[in-house]
Amino acid sequence: MSKQILILAGDGIGPEIMSAAEHVLNVVNEKFNLGLSWEHGLLGGCAIDAHGVPLPDVTLDAARKADAVLLGAVGGPKWDTIERSIRPERGLLKIRSELNLFANLRPAILYPQLADASSLKPEIVAGLDILIVRELTGGIYFGQPRGIRTLENGEKQGYNTDVYSESEIKRIAKVAFELAGLRGGKVCSVDKANVLEVTELWKQTVTDLAASEYPNIQLSHMYVDNAAMQLVRAPKQFDVIVTGNLFGDILSDEAAMLTGSIGMLPSASLDESGKGMYEPCHGSAPDIAGKGIANPLATILSVAMMLRYTFREETAAKAIEDAVGKVLDQDLRTGDIMSEGMTQVGTQAMGEAVVKAL
Amino acid sequence: MSKQILILAGDGIGPEIMSAAEHVLNVVNEKFNLGLSWEHGLLGGCAIDAHGVPLPDVTLDAARKADAVLLGAVGGPKWDTIERSIRPERGLLKIRSELNLFANLRPAILYPQLADASSLKPEIVAGLDILIVRELTGGIYFGQPRGIRTLENGEKQGYNTDVYSESEIKRIAKVAFELAGLRGGKVCSVDKANVLEVTELWKQTVTDLAASEYPNIQLSHMYVDNAAMQLVRAPKQFDVIVTGNLFGDILSDEAAMLTGSIGMLPSASLDESGKGMYEPCHGSAPDIAGKGIANPLATILSVAMMLRYTFREETAAKAIEDAVGKVLDQDLRTGDIMSEGMTQVGTQAMGEAVVKAL
Numbered sequence: 001m002s003k004q005i006l007i008l009a010g011d012g013i014g015p016e017i018m019s020a021a022e023h024v025l026n027v028v029n030e031k032f033n034l035g036l037s038w039e040h041g042l043l044g045g046c047a048i049d050a051h052g053v054p055l056p057d058v059t060l061d062a063a064r065k066a067d068a069v070l071l072g073a074v075g076g077p078k079w080d081t082i083e084r085s086i087r088p089e090r091g092l093l094k095i096r097s098e099l100n101l102f103a104n105l106r107p108a109i110l111y112p113q114l115a116d117a118s119s120l121k122p123e124i125v126a127g128l129d130i131l132i133v134r135e136l137t138g139g140i141y142f143g144q145p146r147g148i149r150t151l152e153n154g155e156k157q158g159y160n161t162d163v164y165s166e167s168e169i170k171r172i173a174k175v176a177f178e179l180a181g182l183r184g185g186k187v188c189s190v191d192k193a194n195v196l197e198v199t200e201l202w203k204q205t206v207t208d209l210a211a212s213e214y215p216n217i218q219l220s221h222m223y224v225d226n227a228a229m230q231l232v233r234a235p236k237q238f239d240v241i242v243t244g245n246l247f248g249d250i251l252s253d254e255a256a257m258l259t260g261s262i263g264m265l266p267s268a269s270l271d272e273s274g275k276g277m278y279e280p281c282h283g284s285a286p287d288i289a290g291k292g293i294a295n296p297l298a299t300i301l302s303v304a305m306m307l308r309y310t311f312r313e314e315t316a317a318k319a320i321e322d323a324v325g326k327v328l329d330q331d332l333r334t335g336d337i338m339s340e341g342m343t344q345v346g347t348q349a350m351g352e353a354v355v356k357a358l
Numbered sequence: 359m360s361k362q363i364l365i366l367a368g369d370g371i372g373p374e375i376m377s378a379a380e381h382v383l384n385v386v387n388e389k390f391n392l393g394l395s396w397e398h399g400l401l402g403g404c405a406i407d408a409h410g411v412p413l414p415d416v417t418l419d420a421a422r423k424a425d426a427v428l429l430g431a432v433g434g435p436k437w438d439t440i441e442r443s444i445r446p447e448r449g450l451l452k453i454r455s456e457l458n459l460f461a462n463l464r465p466a467i468l469y470p471q472l473a474d475a476s477s478l479k480p481e482i483v484a485g486l487d488i489l490i491v492r493e494l495t496g497g498i499y500f501g502q503p504r505g506i507r508t509l510e511n512g513e514k515q516g517y518n519t520d521v522y523s524e525s526e527i528k529r530i531a532k533v534a535f536e537l538a539g540l541r542g543g544k545v546c547s548v549d550k551a552n553v554l555e556v557t558e559l560w561k562q563t564v565t566d567l568a569a570s571e572y573p574n575i576q577l578s579h580m581y582v583d584n585a586a587m588q589l590v591r592a593p594k595q596f597d598v599i600v601t602g603n604l605f606g607d608i609l610s611d612e613a614a615m616l617t618g619s620i621g622m623l624p625s626a627s628l629d630e631s632g633k634g635m636y637e638p639c640h641g642s643a644p645d646i647a648g649k650g651i652a653n654p655l656a657t658i659l660s661v662a663m664m665l666r667y668t669f670r671e672e673t674a675a676k677a678i679e680d681a682v683g684k685v686l687d688q689d690l691r692t693g694d695i696m697s698e699g700m701t702q703v704g705t706q707a708m709g710e711a712v713v714k715a716l
């Protein structure tokens with residue numbers, strides 16, 4: 001069985017955090033005898049610089065052959081003004097789509113050691129553990145027709161199409177129901193069915209699937225505006241949230257920020273067979289790139305997710321997560337999660353502390 | 359000059375909160391010699407019960423003739439299962455569209471007396487005063503084509519169209535810039551221009567308008583996912599936020615909830631001439647309807663907004679707002695904003711306290 005990983009460090013702080021994560025990967029690979037091997041490729045701004053496009057064919061080919069992709073972060077001001085069809089984000093959207101990574105899992109977990117970092121009151125967020133399941137290859141992100149046209153009266157008009165078919169909705173809902181079964185058993189499906197037909201079909205399809213195949217899952221529905229409110233008011237009411245591409249983009253970032261420590265949150269984007277791309281929830285943070293101060297823990301935890309979901313190595317995954325817990329217990333903090341009385345460390349030192357704790 | 363108001367109490371707690379607000383309206387009308395008169399009409403569930411549709415022609419005609427509409431809240435479980443084309447929300451969407459109420463102003467203000475009600479830490483939200491300017495008659499809410507169709511393979515597909523023209527974007531941006539000029543002088547335009555062409559045109563149009571007509575306004579741009587995060591992380595960075603219909607729906611509810619006291623927040627929906635519909639940000643709260651415990655302050659503050667924006671009666675508007683401040687200082691609280699040591703009162707008593715404070 002092949003166990004090949006493609007590592008795409010990307011831009012900004014990407015290379016730094018990936019180097020720390022690779023160190024951890026190396027150590028678990030040996031310690032648990034996982035038999036993983038990996039190579040490196042270019043995605044995003046660095047790929048534009050080298051090949052003129054954010055997702056070169058050589059990267060896409062390597063990604064197709066690999067069993068999992070480990071991604072740092074892409075983008076930065078350097079590429080913000082180039083022609084939009086070849087901006088770094090386009091590479092990200094294209095690799096998601098080409099690899100059919102339709103299921104984006106974004107956990108929002110508050111580490112007890114970091115409860116203070118949240119802008120919310122401790123009693124509101126203590127113990128927070130939400131999983132957002134976002135549809136990632138459909139909806140308004142990819143819908144046709146789209147563009148900017150000139151109307152007869154000479155003014156411009158921009159348009160996009162939000163579109164979902166039953167089969168697309170079913171396969172993402174299935175992921176949410178299955179994962180909820182391994183957790184709290186509750187799924188909240190988020191839509192705007194009182195206004196948008198596309199989400200009316202979403203709601204109906206999710207409801208039907210639950211009734212026929214997941215009678216033991218407790219399914220609820222919420223309008224997206226209310227969900228944005230409830231996440232602020234009482235986030236612990238949620239277990240698994242399932243929603244479309246755009247609402248998932250917005251709500252998963254809101255949920256991540258509830259923890260106050262987005263530098264701690266990994267994510268997974270999976271296809272139907274369990275192949276996946278794993279990446280931190282945070283961005284490429286160009287403002288602190290190259291300074292060696294970025295938090296590598298989200299990337300390290302992305303390695304753990306990769307071991308769990310693609311390679312089914314639960315023991316090794318758990319070992320990484322426990323090691324991260326240990327370094328937090330040792331009061332080690334990068335700048336983004338620093339608080340009084342803790343010991344501030346840089347990217348590399350944090351990575352090494354995790355390795356040591358393993 | 360005609361000064362005619364149409365009052366639409368609506369459903370759920372609507373009639374109770376409106377009765378308290380009408381009492382206040384009566385008193386300021388006399389006290390400040392405003393010369394306002396009003397009549398009542400039906401919108402939402404109560405209109406469905408009486409006329410079979412959520413926005414009967416008689417209501418729409420009366421609304422067209424009036425200078426301002428004062429709305430309670432619409433909807434409830436009783437009408438949740440009827441044919442969707444005549445649900446209560448449809449009445450709301452139709453009256454917005456028919457009256458051309460394109461500019462929705464939603465303030466998120468934290469009253470110092472209620473700082474505790476927020477789920478956020480006091481230092482994050484103390485003094486919060488954001489104004490969200492949401493486009494209300496365009497975008498994906500009204501875009502064509504839309505619907506649910508059956509594909510050749512037999513499965514259903516839902517679709518909606520997000521669409522904005524330059525003129526629609528300009529007129530809402532203008533409102534935001536003008537209002538920012540009366541406040542902190544800052545506008546943050548929220549889009550998803552890295553993915554959606556319709557918001558790429560939005561961003562470009564807002565940028566051009568600012569450069570040519572509002573050089574003194576400090577304009578910034580933010581992606582919607584980041585805005586959802588920043589509202590949680592550091593909401594006080596915002597002054598005026600301007601955005602499209604759907605993003606505005608989500609972000610204004612999120613921002614309102616930051617205050618923890620959505621029962622305090624009014625809103626205005628204006629056309630090009632200053633005619634407007636005024637309503638509380640909260641819904642019809644069917645669970646507490648008829649109990650006399652709902653908070654009437656958002657509706658009372660909607661009266662103040664109406665006096666300010668449509669009738670240009672700043673003194674009377676300010677008097678109402680000051681009176682609301684006074685009752686809070688008197689430690690009077692409805693259940694939704696109750697906290698230890700305060701005196702809990704019902705809807706009617708709260709309304710009367712405001713009248714007395716006037």
Ligand SMILES: CC(C)[C@H](C(=O)O)[C@@H](O)C(=O)O
Nearest residue numbers: 089090092093249552553583
């Ligand atoms: C960079 C952008 C295209 C992307 C998205 O909107 O999906 C990002 O916000 C994310 O959530 O991964």
Ligand SMILES: CC(C)[C@H](C(=O)O)[C@@H](O)C(=O)O
Nearest residue numbers: 194195225447448450451607
């Ligand atoms: C009831 C619904 C149609 C409405 C909207 O989405 O505009 C409401 O959420 C609002 O924000 O006023």
